[in-house]
Amino acid sequence: xxxxxxxxxxxxxxxxxxxxxxxxxxxxxxxxxxxxxxxxxxxxxxxxxxxxxxxxxxxxxxxxxxxxxxxxxxxxxxxxxxxxxxxxxxxxxxxxxxxxxxxxxxxxxxxxxxxxxxxxxxxxxxxxxxxxxxxxxxxxxxxxxxxxxxxxxxxxxxxxxxxxxxxxxxxxxxxxxxxxxxxxxxxxxxxxxxxxxxxxxxxxxxxxxxxxxxxxxxxxxxxxxxxxxxxxxxxxxxxxxxxxxxxxxxxxxxxxxxxxxxxxxxxxxxxxxxxxxxxxxxxxxxxxxxxxxxx
Numbered sequence: 001x002x003x004x005x006x007x008x009x010x011x012x013x014x015x016x017x018x019x020x021x022x023x024x025x026x027x028x029x030x031x032x033x034x035x036x037x038x039x040x041x042x043x044x045x046x047x048x049x050x051x052x053x054x055x056x057x058x059x060x061x062x063x064x065x066x067x068x069x070x071x072x073x074x075x076x077x078x079x080x081x082x083x084x085x086x087x088x089x090x091x092x093x094x095x096x097x098x099x100x101x102x103x104x105x106x107x108x109x110x111x112x113x114x115x116x117x118x119x120x121x122x123x124x125x126x127x128x129x130x131x132x133x134x135x136x137x138x139x140x141x142x143x144x145x146x147x148x149x150x151x152x153x154x155x156x157x158x159x160x161x162x163x164x165x166x167x168x169x170x171x172x173x174x175x176x177x178x179x180x181x182x183x184x185x186x187x188x189x190x191x192x193x194x195x196x197x198x199x200x201x202x203x204x205x206x207x208x209x210x211x212x213x214x215x216x217x218x219x220x221x222x223x224x225x226x227x228x229x230x231x232x233x234x235x236x237x238x239x240x241x242x243x244x245x246x247x248x249x250x251x252x253x254x255x256x257x258x259x260x261x262x263x264x265x266x267x268x269x270x271x272x273x274x275x276x277x278x279x280x281x282x283x284x285x286x287x288x289x290x291x292x293x294x295x
Contacts (some may be wrong), residue, residue: 058129060143063174065181065229069148074165076128076139076147083122084151084158091118101157108156115152131174133277135236136166138174146172178278183223185281187274189262191215199293206283208248208264209290215253216260216283218274233276243270247287 081104088095088106094115099107108115116132123130123139129146130139140146148166153159189203194212201207208214218237220228237257241250247268253259260272264287273282 058140058175060129060140060172063146063172063176065173065176067169067171067173069167069169069173071166072168074147074162074168075145076141077149077162077165079123079126079128079141080119080137080139080149080151080164081160083119083126084160086122087115087118090122094118095158099157101153101155102160104160105153105157108152108158112152119151129172129175133236140172140174143172145170146174148173181222182220182228182277182279184221185218185274185276185279186221187216187218187272187281187283189214189283190217194290197293198290206285208262208285208287210264210267210287211290212264214262214264214285216262216272218258218276218281220276220279236277238275240273240275241270242273244268248272248285 085104088097088104091110094108094110096107096109101107110118113134116134116137119137120130120132123137128139128141130137132138135150135152137149137151138146139149146169148169149164150166151159151164189206189208192200192203192208192212192214194200194209198209198212200212201209218239220233222228235257239250239260241248245266245268247264247266247270249263249265250272251261251263253261258274262272262285267287267289270285270287271282272285273280
């Protein structure tokens with residue numbers, strides 16, 4: 001998670017539970033990131049939402065999207081490490097204690113979701129409010145603040161100590177009801193590039209001439225068509241592509257999971273979808289023959 005960002009009520013925030021741009025000219029460079037703002041005031045197609053999980057009950061009450069998050073001095077780091085220690089004692093078969101990255105940084109043999117949920121269960125058993133989106137853990141023990149931790153390295157080893165602490169949010173950022181935070185997911189072009197002499201369609205048309213490259217972004221939106229704060233959306237996103245034949249070739253965007261690069265191959269229709277948390281949105285795209293640019 002990025003630190004030092006202000007979460008405000010108009011952008012809203014997202015924390016998952018433990019239960020579980022328009023324009024017609026070719027830009028000089030694609031603008032990466034899940035918070036890319038669309039100039040279109042409403043989604044071009046009706047987005048679909050899977051059933052939204054309810055917020056986890058917390059004896060200290062609900063969180064709020066109107067909160068400020070920054071790196072400070074962690075107050076609950078020892079408790080998070082203690083919950084990890086307890087999990088290792090409870091399930092030694094979940095870890096390869098002979099494969100270590102730093103002190104206590106055992107290799108996790110279970111899935112990231114199982115590991116995170118096990119730590120959260122121990123925090124809850126100890127009286128804390130805790131949640132996970134299977135990539136990070138949020139924890140609180142009162143009404144004043146909550147803290148976020150990243151407890152798993154990319155190598156699959158436990159991340160320990162101060163390196164696992166990410167940020168403190170005041171007031172607490174969770175729990176939140178997803179259905180009150182995200183309204184839909186917009187999947188759209190934010191940039192289109194075409195060979196010289198080929199007319200470039202507007203981003204909002206969802207059209208891509210053969211030989212052109214479109215840059216697509218998926219953005220969680222509020223009911224007011226504002227971006228949900230990416231600081232809390234997290235980095236979990238699932239993409240899918242449906243087409244009868246190879247009308248487009250879709251590739252990853254370097255270091256930005258919320259973006260895709262789409263190359264138009266043959267005229268026809270395609271559906272490119274992205275799911276963020278319990279919400280799914282799609283671009284119903286069309287590849288068309290190229291037309292000459294107006295002199």
